[in-house]
Amino acid sequence: MGIFSAITLFQASLVLYLVAALAALVFIKRHKLSNIVSNGLCILASLFGLISSLMHILSGEEKIVLGTFKSAIPYVTLNITIDKLSAFFVLILSILVLSVSVYSIGYVSHYYGKRNVGLLNFLYSTFILSMIFVMTAGNTVFFFIVWEAMSLISYFLVVFESEKEENQRAGTLYIIMTHVGTAFLLIAFMIMFSYTKSFDMFGSSAMIPIFAKNIMFILFLIGFGTKAGVIPLHIWLPYAHPAASSNISALMSGIMIKTAIYGMIRFMLVYLNIQQTWWGILILVIGATSAVLGVAYALMEHNIKRLLAFHSIENIGIILIGLGVSFIAFAQKNEPLGALALTASLFHSFNHTLFKGGLFLGAGSIQYSTHTMDIEELGGLIKKMPITALLMLSFSLAISAIVPFNGFVSEWLTYQSLFINIQPNQAGVNIASILAVAALGLAGALAVACFVKLFGISFLGTPRSNHASQAKEVPSTMNIGMGILAMFCLAAGLFPMIFIKVIDNVVMSMGTQSIMGNLQGGFLIAYYPLSVSGNSISPIGILTLIISVIFGLLVIIRIIGGKYVERKYGTWDCGFETLNSRMQYSATGFSKPLRIVLRILYRPGREIKLEEGVSPYFPNSIRYKVSTEPIFEKYLYVPILNITQKFSQKVKFSVQTGNVHTYLLYIFLAVLALMLYNRLA
Amino acid sequence: MKDYLDVLSMLILFSSLVLMANKRITSCIKTFRLQSALIAVAAGIMGFKSLYEEGTFDILVVCLIIIALKVIYIPSLLNKASANVEYKVEKNFFLNIPILILVCCALVVFSYFSISTLEGINGGQINVQVVNSVAIVLIGMFFMISRKRAIGQVVGFLVIENGLFVTAMFSTHGMPFIVDMGVFIDLITAVLIMGLMVFRINEKFESIDINKLNNLRG
């Protein structure tokens, strides 16, 4: 194999990440040098990773076994196996890491002298390394080890600014929830071992009986669902993602959630070989619920990062809708539909990484220049940070699934797969599918509301506080990093066939046929439709139409109306002399109609405190406080916690008596029980 | 012709949904009148068909009775009853209207699921008309539950009766005459009594709010 084969490039990228981590530690005293060196090495490593994974996907081989390291402990072998599914997720990760590393060179500079930059970069590189290992692990023991390592490293990253109390609480909640999920995974792996006597993930699951497969499905769903943030296991996400610094949040929300999706596809689809329809329907329902509830809760937030974190829940819901349809199709042995839905789901994962990563990076830019994350204090930033504003606008358009960006193409594919899923004589699946369509439409429209609020109130209008009025444009590396992601978004939106062909190779490798027959499209630049069984769209065609219409308009209006004369004046103020920034709409006010309409979800509470002045109609001050109830925490988790606590109190008093004789009795009984088990088993 | 009957059954279901979404008494009564008119049209179509094919008159007579009673007489009775009551718009609901409408949605799905396994529904394919009609009965019952005032209850009861009649008519395309007359006489008695009660209640007490019946507890 030549020096530029996929294997050597991949190994080179792994080594470079390791070197980056060590370099960050070596230069721990000199912040600027450590930052630039380690991020630069990460950029190089991610480039190698990108090229190698792309080469592997497009090549003919099934999988590459990179290495098997046996150790002295029985059953613990470290096995790295890259097949096309792993290579796809490594590809997504590499693109994101490339942009985030470029961004970090500029962003981390505001930590110079204040915090331990070397430690941050060390944790950053090892975090990326652990995620790569999760995606390429070859047997379940190794998978489990690196899964735990990934959770631990991300915990350290979340509590990096540990003097703030809310960060500590966020970290604690995160580590507890993720360990609960990992416990479920452990049980599932144990069941797998007890039937197949091996830890190999790529083996066959034919020996496992049906009821055990069902139980394993539920366990995997809960375990991976906790990491992905599906409703109702999502409560850690809105606390953890805002607590980390912005480049880490971009990684967490962009890729760490996708490792859960990778786990679901790897274990449920490939390993367990779906046979039941109800698996798919369950995932479809969970996905639809997460999509609607995620964006509904995102609407009510006015901390930018919490809003984006809740929004990730919505996009996970959309990915799960596609996954659910593909599970239903595979269970019914309908391979073309299954391949189409899986393609839609994988493409949406790819797109989500791009635009959600970009949005978090943009939030980081806002924080860098205005030192606040609260939308209510921003405003008018488009004049002070024009490039950042343009990039944030393109990411907002992409996430609201608007032509011509990439979110639209993947949502369109999801709609088409739901459409094809509705066939006569299966009433339950049909009703679930149409309700998923309604949920997807509602989520899309609410996402538009959410991002109009985010972009409109942060960037447009007049500044609402001193922070915002003194903002300056951010260093150019940050904009370049975001620009890379924006370019990918636009490219994936205008020329989706290239990306879908790559995904198609991945899907084919999982044993299904290619969907290229159903999915025609030319490769010309000029006119480029993407069609699925006769329904076709052409984003670039529409873009061309729109641009040509605009040109035609400019010409015609110039002819009819003469030259454009513009007069600048103040905004219409109904005769009051000065409009100040407090008279604009605030974020809370913007989302009020939806808060009232959806009050079942939010149960909003309202508090008004008036301090009367000269007369009741002219108060000295008014305090208005509106709050929404955290329903899942209050009605689901707190009762469970209370019950667990009460139970453990009772058990505590009867089991731990403090008496030495009781403890000796326990040891004696344990020895007797083991000898009895040995006799009976 | 089956198409037209399907369309009519769908329009009758549509009118019961419109009934659900209404807040004013007079519109409720007008919608009830519209629903009865549609039922009369359906009965008329079936009556003419049976007249040409078999020469029997009974369905046509039933159609005329429906027009006389439910389209003309009973709504005017209800209008007179509601003219003396002090409220015209229902202001407080247990659940708000969008949720009521979504529950009606679920009721239609439920009526499909519960009927789909019955034997003998006009051959293999599910008979749309029967499912729609059973759904009308369920919506009528739900209407009775969701309204707080007495006139809403009366209209709900009338809708249930409409629904039962339509179910019988669509599933057998004909109707034993005696049974139907019996039901009609029952109905008139019930409405007259309820109308009188509403009048009397309004004269003797201050309101016809059913919640106040809770005062009788214990």
Next chain:
Amino acid sequence: MINVIYILVQIMVIILVAPLVNGIINKVKAFTQKRKGAPLLQMYFDLYKLLKKNAVVSEVSSWIFKATPYIVFSTALAVALLVPVTTLIVPTGFPGDIIMLVYVLALGRFFMTLAGLDTGSTFGGMGSSREVMISALLEPSLLVAVFTVGLVSKSTSVYKMMEAMKNADVPLAQPVLIMVFFAILIIIIAETSRIPVDDPATHLELTMVHEAMILEYSGRHLALMELGAAIKQLVFITLLVNVFIPLDQYIGMTGISAVIISLLVYLVKVILVSILIAVAEVSTVKFRLFSVPNLAAFSFILSFLGFLQYSVFGR
């Protein structure tokens, strides 16, 4: 080259007919109020006058304010080319998909709501927040209705839907189509900002939604926004008439006489639907903002029941 001619013909028809719909609606409303009302061609005069005037732009606003009228107009026109108006020959080379139609209009709506927030005025913010609420509530119903019609015609492209409906003998004869027809009628009333959802002739802040977002516009920008809204209205009406009541059998044939006859039939259908919308507007009042969810839920249940009737019951 035939394609280019068809594209131009379709653009001309749409741009010229769109203000006429507004004129008809206003005239019918005036007649029912015993007034003479403005002339039928008033909107053409208004647009011409506006194009020649200067624009007054707020100093608080940014490039988004000036770009939005162009984006709104061009998305509306691009969508108009995806919908069959006179013939079934697809002018753009790919049969337009109806989901794409919904999302291209969403692009226009996104920028329009941003422009409302751009000027830093309270009216704009209020219009934007109400507009996103109304459109969010109606979107599930629109998608379910569109999917149902797509299922009946086995495709989500508007041209194929029209073809499939043309082959049925009696228009609107199936229960599913009646339900979906009414659902889409309610959606049209909401999307085109007509009473009972939004009053197009008011400037009181209690009642404005669409007017509030375009309050700051003047001159050619205002002309583009108004014409864009009129074109969007015409696109929805065209969708309704051409998919549900494709009475003209000449569609699909080429030749000048066939095109002219189908154009005349189309105009008659559009005039009838405009009169229907005007009558609906006159006979009711504008709802409270928080009564719009009732209307949206009603529209949703109509489209959902239409779906049930078709796919589950098989009719």
